[in-house]
Amino acid sequence: xxxxxxxxxxxxxxxxxxxxxxxxxxxxxxxxxxxxxxxxxxxxxxxxxxxxxxxxxxxxxxxxxxxxxxxxxxxxxxxxxxxxxxxxxxxxxxxxxxxxxxxxxxxxxxxxxxxxxxxxxxxxxxxxxxxxxxxxxxxxxxxxxxxxxxxxxxxxxxxxxxxxxxxxxxxxxxxxxxxxxxxxxxxxxxxxxxxxxxxxxxxxxxxxxxxxxxxxxxxxxxxxxxxxxxxxxxxxxxxxxxxxxxxxxxxxxxxxxxxxxxxxxxxxxxxxxxxxxxxxxxxxxxxxxxxxxxxxxxxxxxxxxxxxxxxxxxx
Amino acid sequence: xxxxxxxxxxxxxxxxxxxxxxxxxxxxxxxxxxxxxxxxxxxxxxxxxxxxxxxxxxxxxxxxxxxxxxxxxxxxxxxxxxxxxxxxxxxxxxxxxxxxxxxxxxxxxxxxxxxxxxxxxxxxxxxxxxxxxxxxxxxxxxxxxxxxxxxxxxxxxxxxxxxxxxxxxxxxxxxxxxxxxxxxxxxxxxxxxxxxxxxxxxxxxxxxxxxxxxxxxxxxxxxxxxxxxxxxxxxxxxxxxxxxx
Amino acid sequence: xxxxxxxxxxxxxxxxxxxxxxxxxxxxxxxxxxxxxxxxxxxxxxxxxxxxxxxxxxxxxxxxxxxxxxxxxxxxxxxxxxxxxxxxxxxxxxxxxxxxxxxxxxxxxxxxxxxxxxxxx
Numbered sequence: 001x002x003x004x005x006x007x008x009x010x011x012x013x014x015x016x017x018x019x020x021x022x023x024x025x026x027x028x029x030x031x032x033x034x035x036x037x038x039x040x041x042x043x044x045x046x047x048x049x050x051x052x053x054x055x056x057x058x059x060x061x062x063x064x065x066x067x068x069x070x071x072x073x074x075x076x077x078x079x080x081x082x083x084x085x086x087x088x089x090x091x092x093x094x095x096x097x098x099x100x101x102x103x104x105x106x107x108x109x110x111x112x113x114x115x116x117x118x119x120x121x122x123x124x125x126x127x128x129x130x131x132x133x134x135x136x137x138x139x140x141x142x143x144x145x146x147x148x149x150x151x152x153x154x155x156x157x158x159x160x161x162x163x164x165x166x167x168x169x170x171x172x173x174x175x176x177x178x179x180x181x182x183x184x185x186x187x188x189x190x191x192x193x194x195x196x197x198x199x200x201x202x203x204x205x206x207x208x209x210x211x212x213x214x215x216x217x218x219x220x221x222x223x224x225x226x227x228x229x230x231x232x233x234x235x236x237x238x239x240x241x242x243x244x245x246x247x248x249x250x251x252x253x254x255x256x257x258x259x260x261x262x263x264x265x266x267x268x269x270x271x272x273x274x275x276x277x278x279x280x281x282x283x284x285x286x287x288x289x290x291x292x293x294x295x296x297x298x299x300x301x302x303x304x305x306x307x308x309x310x311x312x313x314x315x
Numbered sequence: 316x317x318x319x320x321x322x323x324x325x326x327x328x329x330x331x332x333x334x335x336x337x338x339x340x341x342x343x344x345x346x347x348x349x350x351x352x353x354x355x356x357x358x359x360x361x362x363x364x365x366x367x368x369x370x371x372x373x374x375x376x377x378x379x380x381x382x383x384x385x386x387x388x389x390x391x392x393x394x395x396x397x398x399x400x401x402x403x404x405x406x407x408x409x410x411x412x413x414x415x416x417x418x419x420x421x422x423x424x425x426x427x428x429x430x431x432x433x434x435x436x437x438x439x440x441x442x443x444x445x446x447x448x449x450x451x452x453x454x455x456x457x458x459x460x461x462x463x464x465x466x467x468x469x470x471x472x473x474x475x476x477x478x479x480x481x482x483x484x485x486x487x488x489x490x491x492x493x494x495x496x497x498x499x500x501x502x503x504x505x506x507x508x509x510x511x512x513x514x515x516x517x518x519x520x521x522x523x524x525x526x527x528x529x530x531x532x533x534x535x536x537x538x539x540x541x542x543x544x545x546x547x548x549x550x551x552x553x554x555x556x557x558x559x560x
Numbered sequence: 561x562x563x564x565x566x567x568x569x570x571x572x573x574x575x576x577x578x579x580x581x582x583x584x585x586x587x588x589x590x591x592x593x594x595x596x597x598x599x600x601x602x603x604x605x606x607x608x609x610x611x612x613x614x615x616x617x618x619x620x621x622x623x624x625x626x627x628x629x630x631x632x633x634x635x636x637x638x639x640x641x642x643x644x645x646x647x648x649x650x651x652x653x654x655x656x657x658x659x660x661x662x663x664x665x666x667x668x669x670x671x672x673x674x675x676x677x678x679x680x681x
Contacts, residue, residue: 023648049343056339057544060551060560061383062332062366065339066359072342073355077628080348084612087594093614094591118551118560150611171559178555284344292346294471295407298464299616300592305463306617347592349613349624356627453623460616 014215019145022088030214034144035089037216039096042082043107045075046100047281051115052124060118067164068121074161078154085146101286108132109267110193112275119172119179119186125165127187127194130232133162134224135198143215166235173239187236188244195259196267198225226256233257320433321375322395322492325385326533328368329396332386333541334417335361336548337404346407353453357414360446367439387552391535391542398532399482401541408471411457413479415514418450420486423506427498455514462518472520484528493533595621596646597629598639607639615640 006025013020020026049072056072059065083093099105110128115121136158139151172183199221211217219227229248236243247260269275338358345351369382399417404410425447428440461468487504515522531537551560592614598607610629615621621640630636 046348053343056342057336057547058550060387060555060558062362062369062386064560066362066366069339069342069355069359069362073352073359076343076348076352076355080352080613080628081611083348087612092591092594153611168560175558176555179558288344288346291406294465294467295346295350295461296592296616298468299460299620301468302460302464303617347614349615349620349628353624353627449623449626456619456623 011213014143014213017215019148020143021145029210030216031089033211033214033216034147035086035091038082038086038089038144038147038150039091039099040106040108042079042086042096043100043105044111045079045082047107047111047285048128049075049079050281050284051111051113051277052121054115055118055121058118059121064121064168071125071161071164074157077157078150081150081153082147085144085150088146097289101282101289103273103282106271108197109270109275110197112270112278112281113189113193114277116189117182117186119169119182120190122165122168122172122183123186123190125161125163126169126235127165127190127232128197129158129161129165131194131197131228133158134228134231138218138224141215141218166239169239169241173241183239184241187239187241191244192262192266193270195225195229195262196264196270198222198228200264200267229257229259317375319492319495320436321372323495324368324372324375324436326395326490326492328365328372328385329394330365330400330417331361331368332365333394333396333544334400334413335359335365336544337400337402338410338414340404341410354410357450357453360443360450364439364443364446367442371435371439383552387549391537391545393535394537394541394545395533395535396537396541397482397485398529398538399479399485401532401538401544402479402482403540405475405478406471407457408461408468408475409478411454411461412472412475414450414454415458416479416483416486416511418447418454419507419510420503421447422451423503423510424496424498427503428496431497458514458520459518462515462520469519472518476520476523480523480525481527481529484526485530485532488528488530490533592616594643595625595640596643597621597625598641599625599629600637601630601633602636607637612643 007027010020010024010026010030013024020030052068052072052075056065056068059068083096086096087093096105100107110131115124133155136151136155140148140155142148142151169183169186172179202220202222209220212220233243233248233250245260247258249258250256251258270278273279335358338354338361341351341354342358343351345354365386366382369385373380373382373385397417399413402409402413422444425440425444429437429444431437431440458472462472463469487500487507489498489500493500512522529538552558593616594612595615595618596612597610599610600607610625613621613624613628615624618640622638625638625640626636630638
């Protein structure tokens with residue numbers, strides 16, 4: 001069979017909404033794109049544990065602490081599902097983690113921003129998870145089977161993440177003067193980075209929509225971003241807070257909210273490593289990994305010993 | 316009688332709460348993702364247990380107090396947790412060994428406490444016992460794995476044993492308020508030691524000969540570590556008092 | 561034929577100097593094996609593939625499967641098997657293109673490689 005025919009069969013499957021499974025033939029670029037996207041997604045979950053992890057020890061009530069711990073633990077679990085999905089593409093988790101620790105692999109830039117107050121736990125849940133969920137709901141229908149299945153599982157578990165964030169902010173918004181200020185401040189700091197999570201404007205992407213054609217992605221950056229703005233602009237009314245964008249306004253003709261210009265210079269700088277916390281995040285991951293080295297090695301040696309003893313006994 | 320029950324319940328709450336707080340420090344920093352999730356699960360279980368105990372204690376106190384008041388507004392000298400639970404994590408060896416010490420103790424304790432004539436205490440013990448069974452297995456397996464694993468892990472376990480052993484005795488030296496538990500602490504200690512010896516033999520870790528144990532946690536005289544923990548733990552409630560969160 | 565993907569979506573940041581490249585490195589010496597997890601969520605049902613995880617031994621794999629895939633529900637039954645011992649069939653349409661021995665589903669770095677005569681085309 002010719003490669004062209006293979007590609008034809010492959011595209012035909014995609015068009016007919018048949019999922020691609022690990023052992024199916026796939027174009028090399030499809031494999032690479034999926035591998036990169038899934039591993040970056042996995043890294044994002046794991047690095048995303050850090051800014052929220054900051055507040056576990058200082059959570060203001062036992063209930064909030066339990067929710068926060070459960071949520072961060074979920075993120076670890078989601079990282080694990082995603083690494084597993086990526087591993088079906090022929091790249092081991094250790095290799096992916098090496099790439100993360102060396103700074104070669106990227107993760108979502110949003111986690112390079114600091115979490116400075118308790119209200120940030122609410123804002124991260126509401127805005128960051130809210131943005132992520134739009135992306136993830138779309139990805140439940142992505143064309144690569146293991147990725148789609150991981151996303152279905154993740155979306156099921158994640159439904160409470162955004163809610164708990166909004167709920168935490170709601171309590172603050174109805175609280176003392178200090179609590180209200182804390183709430184508004186967190187929204188001010190997380191709003192723009194959340195919009196950046198969807199990536200550059202469609203008009204700046206020169207490429208034909210290969211990812212759309214392969215149904216890895218099903219909506220463009222701008223479509224998802226607009227969906228997010230429309231959702232948040234309504235929800236914030238319940239909080240009685242404001243979004244830090246004077247240009248935010250309902251556009252009756254478009255039936256969407258208009259919003260102001262995103263600072264792309266900041267975005268690219270954070271991607272490149274110049275964000276407020278890039279170095280700390282990577283340092284924390286490296287430290288955990290390095291300090292875990294002897295633990296992993298010991299468990300491995302013990303497993304070997306046990307196997308050998310079992311063999312000796314059998315002999 | 317009544318005040319003993321309150322003190323005892325608060326003691327159980329504080330120990331599980333402080334150990335939960337320690338274990339939660341691993342969340343996001345574990346040696347491998349799977350074990351990060353496992354230790355966080357244990358932290359969550361312990362937090363859940365402590366909330367049950369705090370809520371029960373609050374209900375016994377019959378005033379306006381609640382679980383958060385008890386957890387966040389009492390000082391270091393009022394905390395009644397075991398000294399063992401407030402010791403720093405140091406490394407994975409210390410963490411799993413401490414968890415084993417505690418879980419084995421908790422397991423034997425709750426086995427009896429689930430038959431206590433105070434129905435609420437008995438119910439919490441029965442519910443917690445299921446979780447504790449899991450913690451015990453998890454931590455016991457890790458003690459063996461590290462004790463009998465690599466040369467380095469073996470050495471680290473010896474160091475951990477040396478650091479933590481002196482805090483184990485306190486579990487079995489009853490304070491007056493613990494008499495309400497109806498537990499035979501001497502028998503509890505013997506059972507605990509018997510289990511420990513079996514495990515440590517498999518893990519190739521010797522039991523230290525020193526039997527001079529540190530005490531005081533259960534009556535509010537702690538090591539220097541607790542003050543720092545509470546400073547962080549209570550920061551929000553102390554900075555912004557009388558708020559809903 | 562090669563596709564250049566420049567579209568930047570969330571979680572898919574540009575390729576230069578980023579993403580998980582695919583050049584193989586030395587495999588880390590402390591890597592724990594990969595295990596496939598099968599769970600029977602209720603008596604009377606079959607065990608169903610739930611996912612995979614890394615563990616040093618079977619006991620650890622089972623405990624972790626409980627932590628990760630069941631959130632420790634009572635009464636479930638868990639099977640774990642090291643992924644290298646799992647054998648899989650090949651999809652039909654590509655039959656002729658695969659090395660027959662390439663049947664380990666846990667890792668297939670080269671399965672998309674075509675036989676030489678096809679590569680020449």
